[in-house]
Amino acid sequence: xxxxxxxxxxxxxxxxxxxxxxxxxxxxxxxxxxxxxxxxxxxxxxxxxxxxxxxxxxxxxxxxxxxxxxxxxxxxxxxxxxxxxxxxxxxxxxxxxxxxxxxxxxxxxxxxxxxxxxxxxxxxxxxxxxxxxxxxxxxxxxxx
Numbered sequence: 249x250x251x252x253x254x255x256x257x258x259x260x261x262x263x264x265x266x267x268x269x270x271x272x273x274x275x276x277x278x279x280x281x282x283x284x285x286x287x288x289x290x291x292x293x294x295x296x297x298x299x300x301x302x303x304x305x306x307x308x309x310x311x312x313x314x315x316x317x318x319x320x321x322x323x324x325x326x327x328x329x330x331x332x333x334x335x336x337x338x339x340x341x342x343x344x345x346x347x348x349x350x351x352x353x354x355x356x357x358x359x360x361x362x363x364x365x366x367x368x369x370x371x372x373x374x375x376x377x378x379x380x381x382x383x384x385x386x387x388x389x390x391x392x
């Protein structure tokens with residue numbers, strides 16, 4: 249029984265570690281999504297500025313500057329999308345690892361429950377045997 253307790257504690261610790269890694273992966277994924285939204289929002293705002301400035305009339309150097317910066321924002325968005333894909337893959341991996349570890353914990357808990365049932369059944373049989381012996385001795389004393 250002590251071995252099962254030790255094994256259960258070990259597997260629960262591993263599950264807690266897996267849960268922490270899963271949580272960190274979820275946070276990383278969410279942060280990358282927020283970064284992408286920020287870059288996309290900034291790009292949209294910058295495009296609005298370009299449109300407004302174009303209506304008022306801008307020279308070719310300013311126009312080139314705007315387009316160069318928008319291209320940099322597009323490149324940044326692509327890099328963040330790559331990071332999102334990697335973060336999503338890591339998130340899925342961490343989730344699988346946590347679920348596998350959770351199954352191990354449940355299996356050890358089930359073994360422990362089975363072991364406790366066996367111990368309780370043996371104790372119940374010993375108790376019944378003791379009562380049977382007492383009843384037999386009392387019967388013998390009364391009749392002999």
